Amino acid sequence: MNSPLPARLAAELSTLLGDGWRTDANERLTYGYDNSRRQALPDAVALPRTREQVLALVRACRVHRVPVVARGRGTNTTGASVPVAGGVVVSLERMNRIVEMRPGDRCAIVEPGVLNGDLQAALAPHGLFWPPDPTSAAFSTVGGNLACNAGGPRAVKYGASRDNVLALTAVTGAGELIVCGTATTKGSTGYDLHRLLVGSEGTLALIVEASLRLTPAPGARRALRAVYRDVSSAAAAVARLMAQPATPSMLEFMDAHAVRLARDVGGADLPADAGALLMIEADGDPQTLPHEIQALMQAAAGEGLVMLDDAADPAAREKLWAARKALSPALRTLAPGKINEDVVVPVSRIPALVDGVQAIAREAALPIVCFGHAGNGNLHVNLLFDPADAGQSQRAQAALSRVFALTLSLGGTLSGEHGIGLAKREFMPQAVTAPTLDLMRQLKGVFDPDGILNPGKLLP
Amino acid sequence: MNSPLPARLAAELSTLLGDGWRTDANERLTYGYDNSRRQALPDAVALPRTREQVLALVRACRVHRVPVVARGRGTNTTGASVPVAGGVVVSLERMNRIVEMRPGDRCAIVEPGVLNGDLQAALAPHGLFWPPDPTSAAFSTVGGNLACNAGGPRAVKYGASRDNVLALTAVTGAGELIVCGTATTKGSTGYDLHRLLVGSEGTLALIVEASLRLTPAPGARRALRAVYRDVSSAAAAVARLMAQPATPSMLEFMDAHAVRLARDVGGADLPADAGALLMIEADGDPQTLPHEIQALMQAAAGEGLVMLDDAADPAAREKLWAARKALSPALRTLAPGKINEDVVVPVSRIPALVDGVQAIAREAALPIVCFGHAGNGNLHVNLLFDPADAGQSQRAQAALSRVFALTLSLGGTLSGEHGIGLAKREFMPQAVTAPTLDLMRQLKGVFDPDGILNPGKLLP
Structure with a gap:
């Protein structure tokens, strides 16, 4: 049961935050859900403008042992921002400034609430970009991306959020302001705390400032579409594509179900008999790109290739990606309920994963559709x-357990870019050994001795 | 004072390790130094062959509160592997197997004692390499590279050790075997422990297995040599080179002192009046490399450029690098003593760093020579x-303090790739805020509750 906030705390935070302190039912409702379609009602919503406010808030909540749940824009799919234990949701939407641009240092210093898409727009005139590109980029925050270690298609070449951050300033659950890392591209000064915070889903600290590692924007992009007879032919091509030096900037996979869906429901121009599809993109200098495309075409060719299109002009490229983007909405036409997981396996185990998943689907008598970032497995x-x-729901849950067990048996892990949140918390003991999980719990205890930060998430 | 080992512990470890247990004075002497020229005598040396032996050893030492100091090949420059509190030095030289090669997954699984150079040789036939390339590569171990977060010239394009590891298995100071990360190129499953272990200098855990992230080897390399009128012209060129998309595979800087030394003592073919020199290398596909070299030449050109050579053939390239390699030995001709630091600043602050260092040198009346990995600052x-x-020694120490203070004032940090060890331990409170340092101490307490792992290192 959620207990209402202690009156003294509420008064203190109201004074601290002014119009950034909300306790009316409507606001609490709005900030209680996320894209996992889960929901819970917080006792209040805080909208701080400064790191000092965040610090004072956490300290005050700690005194009263009141939960503090950091929130970007709630686009995560795991329930990580749902305040299941009540308490205060801290929405960082007002801390959305780009503090400093340093193009010569390939670095931007930002507050956590800046939208990924707004940041990219601000970087474009400098010829730079920040690599993480989750589907939600237009409306998800950099802080949320960091909290979940968000990735996206580009991660295959440029890494996910954890690979693209130089330093973080954060407020721990102990109510201390810590400065982790420096805004330099190399560092070996003590323990690497900032990468530990990335992907910790607000359970260790609240990020109040991030120094991001930027990458020069490529001058051109080109895409390929490769259709294969079956999944194992496509997967073998993925391994070939990843073993040669021209690393694709995207390498997306669709199984036969996904291809059919993209064609029949999304209206994509795709062959009827495709067993699997790869969407391959390269980026780089306009003058050298044709050569890279050639290298990728060579690697894509092989046993089981049915068709290989080179989408040389931007329109053709857009058409190609439209098929991929059509997928998520199209899924909803098959069934009203969807469990969308983001397991990872070593690239060489993709065929075993997809085959195993289809066997699970047959036994559960439920459709399972696989697509995603093949270059990272x-x-x-x-x-x-x-x-x-009720029968379908039960079978779906049982099938999910089996998908995770299969993934782990192939040397993979539960999540590549969504995180654990509530959705996968109970599976952690299967993915992480007992002493390792115990160590994670102890680390949580150091950062957050009273367990007030995002309770109930990530750790079982 | 070093206390001799408890007899019961010595007997237990002797039984556990057989001929891998050494207590004679010669062996203890051999394993007590590192490349910092510091030295201390351990009470015994252990040469385990298996992770089970490492686990049993740490557990036994913990019972008796005896220090455990992990050791690769002692090439580090900070005293990190010197057993200042006595105890047992654990040399991992016998755990030197390459456990598994997975070229399709761009991954190799290795024991910690494998030499970096041996690993590279084993990877070459697969067309892959492991990016960290410290000068010591031929005789330093992968485990040691990970412990120090070693880098090297290639880090500017490919990252340092921390950026090139997927998973680690390790034994904590609590005597637990932990498995951190998975051998996949993406992961968002709980706290990121393996990157936390990288650079922790054996103070948190002993690495017993590493899953390394590999990169496809480029087909060709080409080098440029750019001479500038002064440091600020060279530094401006570094910023230009790093702001465009053709990232160099090496971008090395030499100040006027270093150029003079390389010419006069190392016999390098360099102009007498060079104010600063950049050595620029690109790697990639033989067909696109000329274009990248052109892009780099364009970025290198600008105010203050005196000379720009394109070393197209391998012999010219080798000659260019010979000048760089001649530097370290040449330094010894200037003075018998050398303090070699590896500070990092944002690229845009290189001119301020070099100017400031020269001012410190003038006031200290001691030569200070700057060179290194400019692309990373x-x-x-x-x-x-x-x-x-005595006067010179005192002035050198005072100058060192000032170099660190200058670096920190420019937004930089103490170490880019060597680590902290003993050498920079006392400067940590200047580089890291008090609450952050306190948190690091508490994290150390979780991994190593009795403080037996490499005591006296990294944390002041």
């Missing part, structure tokens, strides 16, 4: 079912 | 002095 496994049907 | 600042001269 990071597949979105979508279990489709009708939540109103 | 990671400069080796070499303070030269005669250790037999």
